[in-house]
């Protein structure tokens with residue numbers, strides 16, 4: 480084992496008392512309880528974090544609302560873009576510190592933390608910064624009859640909805656937070672982020688960097704705590720929009736609570752059971768390499784990752800051999816070791832959930848590779864490959880959010896739409912083929928928010944992302960986010 484040395488600033492940061500970030504500063508508040516933050520690679524407590532009380536929640540909302548009506552409203556669109564670009568620069572300048580903090584809390588390998596939490600976060604911020612000066616309404620020509628030569632014109636304004644509650648999961652604590660922070664700030668909203676209780680530290684550091692970038696106090700606040708803090712935020716009458724990323728069961732509660740609160744706008748980015756379909760002409764080497772990279776990335780704890788793979792029966796043997804050979808090569812170990820490709824699962828509940836899935840797999844499916852926890856401290860399980868016994872195998876239907884891919888052989892390409900769509904989820908899917916006609920025909924049949932061809936799991940700020948069916952509602956990225964973070968105000972003028 481060859482773990483890298485933690486930076487002195489990371490060690491110092493861990494020594495501090497942690498709670499929230501409100502009105503431009505660290506805020507210790509009135510803690511009810513504290514939550515231990517555990518390193519999933521060795522099960523040691525890294526630090527503790529205070530959980531927000533009702534008074535802390537009120538303080539954050541007051542601060543966010545004041546900035547929404549005051550300092551941030553007075554900041555020009557151009558200047559908003561400048562601040563977001565500066566924050567991107569600061570994320571990169573402090574990238575190693577953020578990456579190490581993320582890896583310590585989540586078990587994400589250090590090179591993935593550098594890639595997703597640092598480089599991708601900066602890239603998304605810069606993309607959104609470019610929108611700052613381009614959020615506009617339209618002009619219209621009303622058709623009212625003119626009785627005495629009066630004329631009419633009309634236009635729409637895109638106005639920010641107000642204070643946004645951004646509730647995020649543990650699998651990508653900076654990047655998913657940045658998607659919400661950037662979308663809110665660039666449209667003129669202000670935001671309170673509620674990180675996952677398992678990964679509460681990086682957002683606090685990011686909030687400090689945002690102040691350094693020139694963001695006025697209150698425009699971006701952080702409230703820590705478990706689900707109850709998120710629930711209180713949603714219920715608050717001064718929260719105008721909820722942007723939630725997390726599991727389907729929690730998403731359902733969040734959606735219902737937002738509607739019940741005051742028809743609060745809500746976007747839900749939820750789970751998936753993402754399918755990959757290999758067509759008969761598939762290049763097996765390329766498909767297996769692509770599915771391993773996209774399916775086991777961050778130990779499979781990525782919402783867009785493929786979990787079920789449909790393989791032409793005549794290619795099954797070849798696919799199984801190449802998958803198993805590639806998994807054999809995967810280096811498993813400490814996520815702080817730069818040579819490691821596969822670390823632990825992110826937390827104990829997630830480890831328990833994956834172990835339950837593996838138990839089901841041993842009963843219902845054929846385990847082709849892996850299938851066990853590693854006998855050591857930390858939440859390590861083997862990358863696992865299963866063969867489903869039939870299309871009703873539970874491992875083809877339940878989201879594991881872990882490193883488990885299930886294969887199913889098919890006989891006729893016409894079976895694919897029904898197999899792929901036999902799921903309550905609809906987040907992503909992929910088709911692996913160079914048969915353009917076959918791939919395009921399948922794309923139109925697939926029920927998913929994103930369909931990839933010869934790739935899977937990638938996200939790009941220019942391309943809208945989100946789910947259909949139980950995978951959620953609303954889209955992040957592209958220009959689609961503008962709809963969710965702004966209200967249209969219509970103005971009609973007689974002259």
Ligand code: NAD
Nearest residue numbers: 647648649674675705706709710725726729748749750782
């Ligand atoms: P989770 O639903 O348990 O928690 C997500 C967040 O919601 C956490 O911050 C949690 O504290 C908070 N929360 C819990 N109960 C709440 C309540 N009643 N009201 C308000 N907030 C509440 O999800 P998780 O285990 O952190 O993340 C894993 C899940 O997230 C997986 O299902 C995965 O597919 C999904 N996910 C989806 C996307 C996407 O973009 N579609 C991205 C990443 C993860």
